[in-house]
Amino acid sequence: xxxxxxxxxxxxxxxxxxxRVRSRFWRTVRKAIAAVPFMDEVVAAYYCALDPETPASVRxxxxxxxxxxxxxxxxxxxxxxxxxxxxxxxxxxTAITMVxxxxxxxHRAAARAALGRxxxxx
Numbered sequence: 840x841x842x843x844x845x846x847x848x849x850x851x852x853x854x855x856x857x858x859r860v861r862s863r864f865w866r867t868v869r870k871a872i873a874a875v876p877f878m879d880e881v882v883a884a885y886y887c888a889l890d891p892e893t894p895a896s897v898r899x900x901x902x903x904x905x906x907x908x909x910x911x912x913x914x915x916x917x918x919x920x921x922x923x924x925x926x927x928x929x930x931x932x933t934a935i936t937m938v939x940x941x942x943x944x945x946h947r948a949a950a951r952a953a954l955g956r957x958x959x960x961x
Contacts, residue, residue, distance in 0.1 A: 856902040863909035868957060875928055882950035884935050887942045897938045904934030
């Protein structure tokens with residue numbers, strides 16, 4: 840299976856992806872929830888990426904895509920109304936499609952519960 844690696848000059852070195860994603864993920868979800876129609880799959884991918892039972896190559900793919908998602912200044916900066924998350928959506932769809940079979944029911948259940956809490960807070 841090919842592993843997706845976005846440009847490290849944009850998202851930084853791979854060894855920092857997990858910490859970067861953990862620290863910025865929920866803040867970005869709150870900003871992007873209306874712009875990303877498959878946010879449930881993005882959050883399920885987050886839980887899959889943090890699951891120690893997930894194969895390393897799958898974790899690396901998801902963490903790279905999620906790191907791109909949480910970086911506010913990428914190819915199309917996230918603050919640009921209407922376009923800001925379009926490049927993030929492309930990266931996320933590609934990564935999730937590549938590893939979809941590894942995103943399990945427990946990841947999706949955790950995502951539904953977390954998104955329920957997020958939407959209650961907004």
